[in-house]
Amino acid sequence: MNTAELAELAAQLRVDSVRASAAAGSGHPTSSMSAADLMAVLLGRHLRYDFERPEHPANDRFVLSKGHASPLLYAAYKAAGAVxxxxxxxxxxxxxxxEGHPTPRRLPWVETATGSLGQGLPVGVGIALSGKRLERTDYRVWVLCGDSELAEGSVWEAAEHAGYEQLDNLITIVDVNRLGQRGPTRHGHDLDAYARRFRAFGWHAVxxxxxxxxKIDEAYREALATTGQPVVVLARTLKGRGVAAAEDHEGLHGKPLPHPEEAVAELGGPRDVHVRVGEPPAAAALRDRTIEAVLLPHYDVGDEVATRDAFGAALAALGTARGDVVALDGEVGDSTRTEAFAKAHPERFFECYIAEQQLVACSVGMAARGWLPYASTFAAFLTRAHDFVRMASISGAGINLVGSHAGVAIGQDGPSQMGLEDLGMFRGVYGSTVLYPCDANQTARLVAAMAGLDGIRYLRTSRGATPVIYGPGEEFPVGGSRTLRTSDEDRVSVIAAGVTVPExxxxADRLAEDGIRVRVIDLYSVKPVDTETLRRAADETGCLLTVEDHRPEGGLGDxxxxxxxxxxxxxRLVRLAVRTMPGSAAPDEQLHAAGIDAVGIVNAVKLLAQEKATG
Incomplete structure (x- = not known):
């Protein structure tokens, strides 16, 4: 498209942003209008995309990080003939x-859900990593950011990661329109302030x-000609561009224009410009889709094995069986045991360092490109990335997250390292699956089972060795449980998971010596939960006792x-959980202090039995 045609396209994008927001009675037209010229030049001269084949392996990928500017995106889809x-x-x-903010659940051309600012670029880094290191195709990843979101730390986690990885297939466009939601942004129109920051992380800044x-076209061409560095195009713009009553005015963020018909007329009226977006080059999908039988590690009953060890071995085995499995680490691979995968499949292992938001975002980006990510760090540290997990669910992303070093059972490291809130955090995520194995063979089976699930999958592993109680050939369906002790004389059902199962x-053995029979249920599937078994246990024993190495809120008891x-x-439901603030102590001392070891269970059951007898 020539310059005049691009100007007309930009005007149409502005008009349609105003019209869409007016029809809705809400939206962000002024944030869309500032970036209309940037979008027009991208669509008309540089983007390579087949809207009829969004899965085309050579399509450029576009991420609207400033998701509130969705009217601009939808106006662009209209200009391209997609809507x-x-x-x-x-x-x-x-x-x-x-929708108010775009999601891939609704539209096939959307790469990831945005709207929680500061997430588009981190996910874009994951997509760019996939293109450069996994797919090895020359598609470009274009990310359109707003200047306000550059205050988010996640943006700079992404910037450093992209610079370190030399992602020259990543081009970030920043719409520096000076105004945020409540007033001016931190740096206003000082483009150099942003440029210095990006350059410090190894980016080429324009x-x-x-x-x-x-000038926009020249900037894009310079970006495309740059090699060995990611590129940021910093564009000085005006919010509400083209309408005198709105241009560069405060107080209009997130509102339709007060007089939309007059604004449309001032912009030259509605148009019907159609843009022919450039075709992607011919390319074959290089992704290894091989899926073979998984030869999982086997452990002998009675051995002492940490579930984190079993996870690492099982993940490496899964990677051998499936060419689409990738592993990501938060610089704790020697502790989480993802290093086993790194040694076996180095080409599919990604070190994200201590940047948990970027760790999850990379997983989301790679899942968007058809990979099956397993990302792992300490359970406690995944809490830093909760918003990325939440947005991944909104995207419908299929990712596997593994949190190790869970609970007080880690011992001497103290409370800063103890995952005590993670089960509740992941249970609250829409469509999530939450698994907490107690032994090595169960862990291996569940690691493999996660590959066939949808949505957000979370596996909790433990630091210390625990006894192997299940044989290597046993199955553990998601949504199930295992009843390990049962009799017609059971007076209480003890429900445990993970480290509390052997306790x-x-x-149960000690109580049996005293003539008190209890049922023991291993509730390894925390979500979905085995309601049938729990209801039967309630009917038959009348009292349930949950015991968990977790806070009482949101975990096993809930x-x-x-x-x-x-x-x-x-x-009657009684819950044993970690109710105090732990200090440093040996693992057995921690469990005892929290009242979730065998002694604590025995005492609680005896008290319940006594109350039932006198009740």
Missing amino acids: EDGELLTFRKLGSRL ETDGHDIE ALAA AVAEAFADGRPVP
Whole structure:
């Protein structure tokens, strides 16, 4: 497209952003209008994309990090012929694909859900890593950011990672329009302030006028000609560009223009410009889709093996069986045991260093490109990335997250290293699966099972060795449980998971010596939970005792309680959990202090039995 045609396209993008927001009665037209010229030049001269084949392996990938500017994105889809004008005017309405912030659940051309600012670039880094190191194709990843979101630390985690990896297939466009939600941004129109920061992380920075078509084109060409570095195009723009009553004015963020018909007329009226987006080059998908039988590690009953060790060995085995498995680490691979995968499959291992937001974001980006990521760090540190997990769920991303060093059982390192909130955090995520194995063979089976699940999958592993209680050939279906002790004389059902399972078994043996029979249930699937087994245990024993190396809020106890949330009679439910702030101590001392070891279970059961007898 020539300059005049691009100017007309930009005007149409502005007009349609105003129209869509007016029809919705809400939205962010001024944030869309500032970036219209940037989008027009990208669409008309540089993007290579087949909208009829969004899965084309050579398509450029576009991420709208400033997701609130969705009217601009949808206006661009209209100009490219992907949506009709009638659909454009359904923006933000019930049942419309054109949501307030774009998601890939609704639209096949959207790479990742955005709207929580500071996430588009980190995910874009994951997509770029996939293109450069896994797919080995020459597609470009274009990320459009706003200047306000550059205050987010996750942006700079991404910037450093991209610079370190020399991702010259990544081009970030920053719409520096000076105004945020409540007023001016931190650096206003000081492009050099942003340029210095990006250059410090190894980026090539280009400063330009974001409303000059030819200068934008020159900036993009310079970006495409740069090798060995990611590129940031810093574009000076004006919010509400083209409408005098809105241009560079505060107080209009997130609002339709007050007089949309007048604004459309001032912009030259509606148009029907159609852009022919450049075709992607011919390319074959290089992804290894081989799936063979998994030869999982086997452990002998009675051995003492840490579940983190079994996870590492199982992941390496899964990587051998499946060419689409990738592993990501937060610089703790020697502790989480992802180093086993790194040694076996170095070409599919990614070190994200101590940047947990980037760790999860890379996983989301790689999942968007069809890979099966397993990302691991300490359970406690995944809490830093909770918003990225939440947004991954909104994206419908299929990622596996593994948190090691869970609970007080890690011992002397103290509370800063103890994952005590992780089960609750992951249980609260839409569509998630939460697994907590107690022994090595169970862990290996569940690692393999995670590969066939949808959504966010979380596996909790333990630092210390625990006894192997299951044989290597046993199956552990997701949503199931295992009843390890049962009799017709059971007076209480003890429900445990992970490190508390062997404690519950030891307690059951001691109680049996005193003539008190208890049922022991290994609830390895914390979500979905085995409601049938729990309800049967309640009917037959009348009392449930949960014991967990986790805070009482949101973990095993709450999962069990929800099995009785349908109005049926609720059994007596007693919860043993970590209720104090731990210090440093040996693992057995930690479990005892928290009251979740065999002694604590025995005492709790005896008290319950006494109350039932006198009740």
